[in-house]
Amino acid sequence: MRFLKTLLAATIIMATPACARPAPAVKDVDPALWVVKDKDTTIYLFGTIHALKPGLSWFDEAVKKAFDASDSLVLEIPMPSPEEAQKVMLPLALSPTGPTLTEKIPADKRAEYAAGLAKLGQKPDAFDRFEPWFAGATIGQLEMQKTGFGRDDGVEIQLDAAAKAAGKPVTGLETLGQQLGYFHDLPQAAQVSFLMSGVEDIDKFPSEMNKMVNLWGKGDADGLGRMMNEDLSKQPALRQVLLWDRNARWADWIAKRMEQPGTVFIAVGAGHLAGDHSVQTLLARKHLTATRIRY
Numbered sequence: 001m002r003f004l005k006t007l008l009a010a011t012i013i014m015a016t017p018a019c020a021r022p023a024p025a026v027k028d029v030d031p032a033l034w035v036v037k038d039k040d041t042t043i044y045l046f047g048t049i050h051a052l053k054p055g056l057s058w059f060d061e062a063v064k065k066a067f068d069a070s071d072s073l074v075l076e077i078p079m080p081s082p083e084e085a086q087k088v089m090l091p092l093a094l095s096p097t098g099p100t101l102t103e104k105i106p107a108d109k110r111a112e113y114a115a116g117l118a119k120l121g122q123k124p125d126a127f128d129r130f131e132p133w134f135a136g137a138t139i140g141q142l143e144m145q146k147t148g149f150g151r152d153d154g155v156e157i158q159l160d161a162a163a164k165a166a167g168k169p170v171t172g173l174e175t176l177g178q179q180l181g182y183f184h185d186l187p188q189a190a191q192v193s194f195l196m197s198g199v200e201d202i203d204k205f206p207s208e209m210n211k212m213v214n215l216w217g218k219g220d221a222d223g224l225g226r227m228m229n230e231d232l233s234k235q236p237a238l239r240q241v242l243l244w245d246r247n248a249r250w251a252d253w254i255a256k257r258m259e260q261p262g263t264v265f266i267a268v269g270a271g272h273l274a275g276d277h278s279v280q281t282l283l284a285r286k287h288l289t290a291t292r293i294r295y
Contacts, residue, residue: 028057031216033295045279046063066265070264071262074171075160076179076268077172092183093133104188109196112199116139132195134183186241225271225276243277255283
């Protein structure tokens with residue numbers, strides 16, 4: 001569930017203060033970039049990792065050239081302030097009455113859950129009055145921070161800052177409420193499955209997250225797609241709601257936007273631009289070709 005955890009945990013990270021860290025050595029990486037164009041419209045598609053370690057130089061070469069040439073930036077969601085994020089998130093995250101989170105977890109999984117929280121320095125009842133999706137996201141956040149991934153190093157944060165500095169409009173394909181609502185509206189069983197997948201992956205998370213970022217940095221969209229498909233194949237409900245359905249809506253948005261002139265830079269999670277149900281595949285069904293920009 002690495003893809004889903006990075007998507008949601010990065011949103012949680014946006015609601016917390018960033019910590020100052022020493023600058024590391026810089027490593028050049030070249031993530032995948034595509035373009036869809038006709039005679040008067042150009043749309044760039046850039047796959048992101050929502051939270052990264054510092055020291056990766058990705059905002060240069062073809063990516064920077066495409067960004068600079070664009071009139072506007074489109075992200076999954078506009079970057080919220082911590083106050084805005086908390087205001088939207090808390091009503092969806094809290095579960096003040098009814099069974100506790102621990103009680104929602106199958107009895108034979110509760111010891112594993114408590115042990116996982118202990119590895120992250122959390123008490124067994126730390127999330128008892130929160131929804132399972134939020135606990136899963138927070139565990140993802142703690143895993144990422146422990147592994148060295150930070151808020152200010154995520155692609156969206158940097159693109160958003162660059163767009164605002166250049167006076168480019170920034171819009172979102174979704175709102176924060178919509179994005180969090182996809183998780184909140186999942187059946188409780190699917191939320192618990194998401195939560196427990198994070199608990200089960202605590203020890204494997206650093207190596208697997210680093211592998212995902214390495215594939216992204218090499219521009220290996222096929223390898224990333226295989227990793228995502230393997231990651232989500234055991235969670236068809238999550239895959240449908242959080243990946244395939246959203247890809248379809250975004251492909252519709254792009255097709256409609258192609259009817260207007262201009263140049264747009266779209267940045268969404270790299271998992272949406274990889275695999276058999278990618279945005280590019282859905283665009284091809286609409287007779288729109290996404291061409292890979294090699295650099």
